[in-house]
Amino acid sequence: MRPLDNHLCFALYAASRAMTAGYRGPLSELGLTYPQFIVMVVLWQTDGVTVGELGKQLQLDSGTLTPLLKRLEQANLVTRQRNADDERELIVTLTEDGHALRHKANDVSEQVFCRTGLEESAAMQLLGDLHDLTARLRTNNPV
Amino acid sequence: MRPLDNHLCFALYAASRAMTAGYRGPLSELGLTYPQFIVMVVLWQTDGVTVGELGKQLQLDSGTLTPLLKRLEQANLVTRQRNADDERELIVTLTEDGHALRHKANDVSEQVFCRTGLEESAAMQLLGDLHDLTARLRTNNPV
DNA sequence: GTCAATCATATTGCGCACAATTTAATTGTG
């Protein structure tokens, strides 16, 4: 058995948590958790999406998203309404407050990115490697 | 605001969850969750450590470790006993069953690594990059 | 030696993740 430091899984797990921890302080000033933040990122990119579409992009299921979205609704950042054409679907839409948070959140992203000390090119390389890895793990993992 | 795909934080978050998902099936046959597995990796490496030492290596606090270790104890994989020289400390020690699990777990690691489709050299490169990133995030994150 | 400060772990509470199940709406087939 390899030592802990040689486990790629742990390197990912540790890096992901360290990154989330980096976002925690700045995001708390916006009243957001990290998972709430990435939901907002999707909405800033494509407003008015269904829970299913959010889940597809974030790889999160309704068990995670439903309560999270209810909290965003409570915070008056999104509205949740059924699609009139298909009452099974729930459409999530940004409120005015939700839109307004975009610029502050962008500052947070830049701020945390600076803390990584990465060059833009190194970050892009790492980003690509991680996307490839994620894709391969998903295809090769029997569900 | 960058799209979701340009966020390094999300690439890490997605990759880490995909990796954990890759371990889920094989580990469930050993009766372990992923966090329980990494605790066991530390113990296979250094048996008889305190909760504090585990927490230092894994960057997890007692709020996470205490219940997790109680479950490992329930599963008869570890014992938990106070240090007689300092009753504040709790020493976690592998049981016979805990030791015995090591080989099966090693197979799981190899199996999941194969699914990444990575060359050994590429994996080492990525491992190093992730360690660096984690270190930088930790130093630059005011706690 | 006493007692305040420190330290290690445990507890509590909240918000994810995810599996499994449920509920309700829609679709497809006869």
Added chain:
DNA sequence: CACAATTAAATTGTGCGCAATATGATTGAC
């Protein structure tokens, strides 16, 4: 139209992560 199959979200239950606090043991200053 009827109704079984499918689909989208919601619900339930378990196990993390982590902040905040509590408990109990040890240390240090006097």
